[in-house]
Amino acid sequence: xxxxxxxxxxxxxxxxxxxxxxxxxxxxxxxxxxxxxxxxxxxxxxxxxxxxxxxxxxxxxxxxxxxxxxxxxxxxxxxxxxxxxxxxxxxxxxxxxxxxxxxxxxxxxxxxxxxxxxxxxxxxxxxxxxxxxxxxxxxxxxxxxxxxxxxxxxxxxxxxxxxxxxxxxxxxxxxxxxxxxxxxxxxxxxxxxxxxxxxxxxxxxxxxxxxxxxxxxxxxxxxxxxxxxxxxxxxxxxxxxxxxxxxxxxxxxxxxxxxxxxxxxxxxxxxxxxxxxxxxxxxxxxxxxxxxxxxxxxxxxxxxxxxxxxxxxxxxxxxxxxxxxxxxxxxxxxxxxxxxxxxxxxxxxxxxxxxxxxxx
Amino acid sequence: xxxxxxxxxxxxxxxxxxxxxxxxxxxxxxxxxxxxxxxxxxxxxxxxxxxxxxxxxxxxxxxxxxxxxxxxxxxxxxxxxxxxxxxxxxxxxxxxxxxxxxxxxxxxxxxxxxxxxxxxxxxxxxxxxxxxxxxxxxxxxxxxxxxxxxxxxxxxxxxxxxxxxxxxxxxxxxxxxxxxxxxxxxxxxxxxxxxxxxxxxxxxxxxxxxxxxxxxxxxxxxxxxxxxxxxxxxxxxxxxxxxxxxxxxxxxxxxxxxxxxxxxxxxxxxxxxxxxxxxxxxxxxxxxxxxxxxxxxxxxxxxxxxxxxxxxxxxxxxxxxxxxxxxxxxxxxxxxxxxxxxxxxxxxxxxxxxxxxxxx
Numbered sequence: 001x002x003x004x005x006x007x008x009x010x011x012x013x014x015x016x017x018x019x020x021x022x023x024x025x026x027x028x029x030x031x032x033x034x035x036x037x038x039x040x041x042x043x044x045x046x047x048x049x050x051x052x053x054x055x056x057x058x059x060x061x062x063x064x065x066x067x068x069x070x071x072x073x074x075x076x077x078x079x080x081x082x083x084x085x086x087x088x089x090x091x092x093x094x095x096x097x098x099x100x101x102x103x104x105x106x107x108x109x110x111x112x113x114x115x116x117x118x119x120x121x122x123x124x125x126x127x128x129x130x131x132x133x134x135x136x137x138x139x140x141x142x143x144x145x146x147x148x149x150x151x152x153x154x155x156x157x158x159x160x161x162x163x164x165x166x167x168x169x170x171x172x173x174x175x176x177x178x179x180x181x182x183x184x185x186x187x188x189x190x191x192x193x194x195x196x197x198x199x200x201x202x203x204x205x206x207x208x209x210x211x212x213x214x215x216x217x218x219x220x221x222x223x224x225x226x227x228x229x230x231x232x233x234x235x236x237x238x239x240x241x242x243x244x245x246x247x248x249x250x251x252x253x254x255x256x257x258x259x260x261x262x263x264x265x266x267x268x269x270x271x272x273x274x275x276x277x278x279x280x281x282x283x284x285x286x287x288x289x290x291x292x293x294x295x296x297x298x299x300x301x302x303x304x305x306x307x308x309x310x311x312x313x314x315x316x317x318x319x320x321x322x323x324x325x326x327x328x329x330x331x332x333x334x335x336x337x338x339x340x341x342x343x344x345x346x347x348x349x350x351x352x353x354x355x356x357x358x359x360x
Numbered sequence: 361x362x363x364x365x366x367x368x369x370x371x372x373x374x375x376x377x378x379x380x381x382x383x384x385x386x387x388x389x390x391x392x393x394x395x396x397x398x399x400x401x402x403x404x405x406x407x408x409x410x411x412x413x414x415x416x417x418x419x420x421x422x423x424x425x426x427x428x429x430x431x432x433x434x435x436x437x438x439x440x441x442x443x444x445x446x447x448x449x450x451x452x453x454x455x456x457x458x459x460x461x462x463x464x465x466x467x468x469x470x471x472x473x474x475x476x477x478x479x480x481x482x483x484x485x486x487x488x489x490x491x492x493x494x495x496x497x498x499x500x501x502x503x504x505x506x507x508x509x510x511x512x513x514x515x516x517x518x519x520x521x522x523x524x525x526x527x528x529x530x531x532x533x534x535x536x537x538x539x540x541x542x543x544x545x546x547x548x549x550x551x552x553x554x555x556x557x558x559x560x561x562x563x564x565x566x567x568x569x570x571x572x573x574x575x576x577x578x579x580x581x582x583x584x585x586x587x588x589x590x591x592x593x594x595x596x597x598x599x600x601x602x603x604x605x606x607x608x609x610x611x612x613x614x615x616x617x618x619x620x621x622x623x624x625x626x627x628x629x630x631x632x633x634x635x636x637x638x639x640x641x642x643x644x645x646x647x648x649x650x651x652x653x654x655x656x657x658x659x660x661x662x663x664x665x666x667x668x669x670x671x672x673x674x675x676x677x678x679x680x681x682x683x684x685x686x687x688x689x690x691x692x693x694x695x696x697x698x699x700x701x702x703x704x705x706x707x708x709x710x711x712x713x714x715x716x717x718x719x720x
Binding site: 020237293312 | 442443444445446447448449450451452455504505506507575578579580582613618620621622623624626627630631632633662663664665667668669670671674675676677678703704705
């Protein structure tokens with residue numbers, strides 16, 4: 001009994017000192033599933049994997065390109081349902097011909113019925129332009145929170161822009177991070193014809209730290225698309241966990257020769273310094289920014305502050321966009337909005353704010 | 361009717377109006393159990409209840425009035441912050457009001473407890489003198505999830521001439537390639553100065569401290585100026601049972617310029633709200649061979665070793681850190697100071713100091 005009490009006290013103390021630490025451990029569990037019928041591993045944990053029924057799996061993608069390792073003990077049929085994927089993505093099995101998907105009414109969903117021999121199979125879901133170069137555009141929307149029931153009109157505006165390849169978010173999709181809110185947000189995303197890649201905000205972990213990971217996936221992750229690197233960091237507790245810093249060092253080295261966009265929820269430094277809607281430690285904040293600058297990062301994207309700010313941090317262009325509908329910053333004249341980023345394999349060509357309604 | 365009574369009591373207390381009480385009688389020399397219980401219930405909500413039960417009604421009303429003022433500041437500041445969506449022009453004063461309000465709530469309760477729990481013979485005197493010269497050598501150890509464990513060594517010298525004071529300080533942590541130099545100037549229009557003890561332990565100061573900090577391991581420099589005003593209130597001026605206690609409040613702004621090894625110098629200065637609130641207890645009396653004081657404090661700084669307090673869930677990093685410090689002085693002029701702080705990192709420090717002049 002005393003030992004349990006001691007363990008509980010130590011766990012609470014550790015959680016208080018390193019609240020993001022547990023979430024980095026949760027990240028590492030994302031994308032792995034072992035059942036009697038199959039073992040699935042998503043490379044870099046870029047999708048959640050759930051078993052719906054024996055032999056039937058649902059994956060929620062967090063990147064345009066997914067690579068899976070599927071181990072089958074006995075020849076069998078496997079049903080794979082991919083959600084949050086690019087419409088033109090195709091699945092190849094063991095570097096063979098593309099598999100034919102079943103018909104699905106939603107453009108971001110694909111379902112496959114595969115017959116697999118016993119052994120290890122490598123599956124890749126990727127759009128045809130994944131390895132090409134050239135200009136593309138993506139959207140940024142964050143801080144929806146209590147406006148979850150009216151985010152549809154923002155998605156409708158985004159859906160009307162065919163130039164958007166996907167949408168990214170710096171978090172706070174929900175107000176309290178409850179299961180029903182997270183699932184409702186995924187349901188709202190059906191209005192978007194493109195995938196939506198998000199890290200978590202402080203509100204998304206308001207109920208438990210694990211739910212966001214179970215529903216959307218990792219808070220710390222990285223992918224490359226058309227020679228542009230994207231890194232998402234979990235700064236929802238006003239810090240970045242040391243474990244995530246270890247990942248970041250590798251991602252920065254990998255992305256240094258390329259255009260690199262980094263997104264996180266709480267900005268390291270608030271441009272309105274006295275407000276301090278930023279990291280708990282300004283020393284950590286400045287150290288992170290120096291790390292990003294040394295890594296050649298080209299753009300930083302933040303949420304948390306319910307307005308729009310364009311500025312520079314450590315010489316890196318920065319955008320704070322918290323216009324998803326959460327209680328707005330008054331007197332700023334901004335209102336609900338999203339941001340469109342134009343990027344190619346050499347530079348970030350521009351960011352522009354798209355107003356959905358007038359500011360308070 | 362009830363509200364009118366409360367408002368009347370608050371107004372009378374704030375204006376210092378005479379209220380029928382037993383204050384003219386000497387306070388009891390031993391703790392009164394009824395007063396101690398009253399200081400807890402209902403004292404935890406109605407601060408001053410302990411003194412009311414003790415018969416120290418004027419002190420009780422003053423504590424209640426300060427408690428009420430704290431509640432108004434806390435609610436007003438918090439509501440302004442929340443309802444304005446942390447508007448850029450309102451957030452900083454709202455945060456300040458909220459923190460001052462919270463400190464009044466905590467401080468008045470601690471004062472009520474102190475006044476009724478501690479027997480009069482155990483109460484000390486707040487220091488009422490100021491040394492001509494004070495030299496201090498400090499060793500500090502800091503460690504946290506994102507702060508590499510580091511041992512700092514610092515020196516500081518303060519020289520006073522009348523109401524003016526000049527401060528010089530250095531601090532180094534070789535393992536972290538950290539060094540800091542600072543120089544400050546302060547003016548004390550009210551309170552003890554060398555050779556001129558004050559009637560009580562209160563003082564008021566205005567000061568400016570310029571500093572340059574090199575964070576070699578993190579790759580950035582900070583150059584800035586802290587503009588601070590504040591002081592100490594000897595709580596014996598609130599009530600005779602509060603002899604030996606004091607409250608401190610200081611606030612201001614830090615203006616900082618960041619220079620990154622790879623990111624250049626920040627285009628605009630970084631501003632920070634400075635606010636330190638403390639409740640302290642003195643021990644020893646005039647002429648005793650050893651004297652000193654201990655204080656519990658809140659420091660809103662986010663740019664020092666401790667940084668802001670991390671939490672689980674939605675609120676993390678908003679608040680600064682808390683600390684406990686103790687000062688020990690001998691009649692010979694030698695003394696020691698010890699402190700511990702909890703923020704994102706834990707910090708413990710120990711100083712050896714020597715004072716010239718000022719008496720003890």
